[in-house]
Each structure stands twice: as C-alpha cells, then as structure tokens.
Amino acid sequence: MSRQQIRSNQLITTFGPGAMVDLPHKSIIVAGLEKWAFEPGKPCLVEEPRLAAKLARLLRQQNQSFKGYSIELRTPPPSGDAMFQRGLITPGVTGYIFPHWFIVQNVVLTPQKNRRRRLVMVEQLNDGTGKFRDHDNKNYSVVPVRFVRACRKGHVGDIQWREFAHGGQTTCQQDLWMEERGTTGDLADVWIICDCGAVRSMSESAEKGELGTCNGSRPWLDDSERVCGEPQPSKPGPRPSWS
Ligand SMILES: [Zn+2]
Numbered sequence: 633m634s635r636q637q638i639r640s641n642q643l644i645t646t647f648g649p650g651a652m653v654d655l656p657h658k659s660i661i662v663a664g665l666e667k668w669a670f671e672p673g674k675p676c677l678v679e680e681p682r683l684a685a686k687l688a689r690l691l692r693q694q695n696q697s698f699k700g701y702s703i704e705l706r707t708p709p710p711s712g713d714a715m716f717q718r719g720l721i722t723p724g725v726t727g728y729i730f731p732h733w734f735i736v737q738n739v740v741l742t743p744q745k746n747r748r749r750r751l752v753m754v755e756q757l758n759d760g761t762g763k764f765r766d767h768d769n770k771n772y773s774v775v776p777v778r779f780v781r782a783c784r785k786g787h788v789g790d791i792q793w794r795e796f797a798h799g800g801q802t803t804c805q806q807d808l809w810m811e812e813r814g815t816t817g818d819l820a821d822v823w824i825i826c827d828c829g830a831v832r833s834m835s836e837s838a839e840k841g842e843l844g845t846c847n848g849s850r851p852w853l854d855d856s857e858r859v860c861g862e863p864q865p866s867k868p869g870p871r872p873s874w875s
C-alpha cells in the first residue's frame with residue numbers, strides 16, 4: 633500500500649470519531665459525523681429498518697431532544713477512487729491535525745551525551761512540505777509529540793508545553809527541547825527544556841493537577857472550549873516510540 637488508508641470497518645470500530653490515527657508524518661484525530669462528507673447521490677445508506685426503528689426508540693427514551701428525528705444508517709463515505717489514483721486525495725472522512733506539537737528529527741547531542749530534539753508547533757512548519765527549517769537553514773522531518781493531556785471525562789488536548797517547562801504561566805518564547813536522559817523511554821528519562829534554562833521532567837506531568845485543570849476541549853468536534861475542571865495527567869499518544 634503506497635498511501636495510508638483506513639478500511640471502512642476500521643472506521644466503525646477502532647478509528648471512529650475522536651480516535652487518533654498515526655500517519656507517516658503527523659497524526660490526526662477523526663472528526664465527528666457531522667464533518668463526514670457524502671457525495672451527492674451516494675448517501676451510502678444501510679437498509680436495516682427494524683434496527684433503525686429500535687435505535688430511534690431508545691434514543692428518544694434517553695433524550696427528549698431526539699423526538700421528531702428519524703434514524704438513518706450509513707456506511708462511512710469512501711474516498712473517490714479516480715481522484716485517489718491521480719494522487720488527489722479527497723477523503724469523505726475529515727481528520728484534524730492533532731496534536732499540534734512536533735519533535736524535529738534533528739538530534740543534538742548535549743555535552744552530557746544526552747539526545748535533544750526541538751519541540752515545535754504546527755505553525756512553525758513549512759506549509760508545503762510539513763518540515764521544519766532549523767537555524768542551519770536545512771529542512772528536517774518531524775513526528776508528532778507522543779504526549780497529549782486527557783481527563784477522565786474523555787476530553788483531550790495539547791499539553792501547554794511552555795507553561796509546563798516553566799512551571800506555570802510564562803511570556804518566554806525561547807526554543808523548547810525534548811531531551812532523553814536514558815534509553816528506557818520512561819517518563820522519568822524525558823525532560824522538557826527551554827533555552828532560558830527552565831527544565832522539567834515529564835514524570836511530573838503524570839502527577840495529578842500538574843498540567844492544570846481540563847478546559848473541556850474536544851478537538852474532533854471542532855467546537856468551542858467548555859468548562860470541565862477535571863485534573864489531567866498526561867496521556868501517551870498512539871506512537872510507541874518517539875525516535
Ligand atoms: Zn524559557
């Protein structure tokens with residue numbers, strides 16, 4: 633398979649709305665159903681009238697606002713085959729880039745022989761190539777940072793890396809780094825460092841409240857932030873290794 637694809641039945645199970653999908657150079661979060669685009673005249677309907685009627689009945693029992701709505705069952709919209717063969721991918725299923733922070737694949741060895749890589753935001757990447765132009769004027773590939781924050785109610789969001797490194801609110805805009813001080817990949821071996829001298833171990837991010845309280849963000853719905861307030865430890869993302 634030359635391009636990463638997801639089968640329809642994967643979209644119904646593992647990679648439904650809100651799931652993170654690891655692509656070669658970025659990861660995305662699958663958008664809610666309202667952002668899935670069906671081609672005109674191809675609604676991908678599934679004819680199961682008895683199941684649809686039962687679901688409608690159950691939903692109306694649970695939530696009065698479903699009264700007046702009927703249920704329609706559909707398969708996920710396929711990407712257009714002709715467009716796909718021409719290299720023009722027009723997915724019917726929307727995905728948003730998430731997380732918005734990346735690790736630059738340019739290892740700098742510290743005097744202590746630790747491996748250090750830049751931590752950059754999506755806005756710092758080249759629009760066309762998705763690469764990062766470093767201070768040496770070379771373009772480097774990036775991989776998504778493998779840590780995001782999550783709360784018990786299911787909200788997820790980016791870790792506020794600047795605030796984390798500085799231990800609270802900051803106006804510092806100097807370069808950020810992620811440094812490995814061991815080979816285990818354990819949180820205690822991963823350090824977040826700012827060029828101003830601020831430094832913090834990722835092991836602290838796992839402690840309750842260290843990442844602040846949840847703002848209720850649901851990036852797969854593209855909606856405004858809502859109040860949640862749960863304390864949020866960090867949550868490793870889908871990438872098994874960040875090298
Ligand atoms: Zn700083």
Ligand SMILES: [Zn+2]
Pocket residue numbers: 783784785786787846847848849860861862
């Ligand atoms: Zn929350």
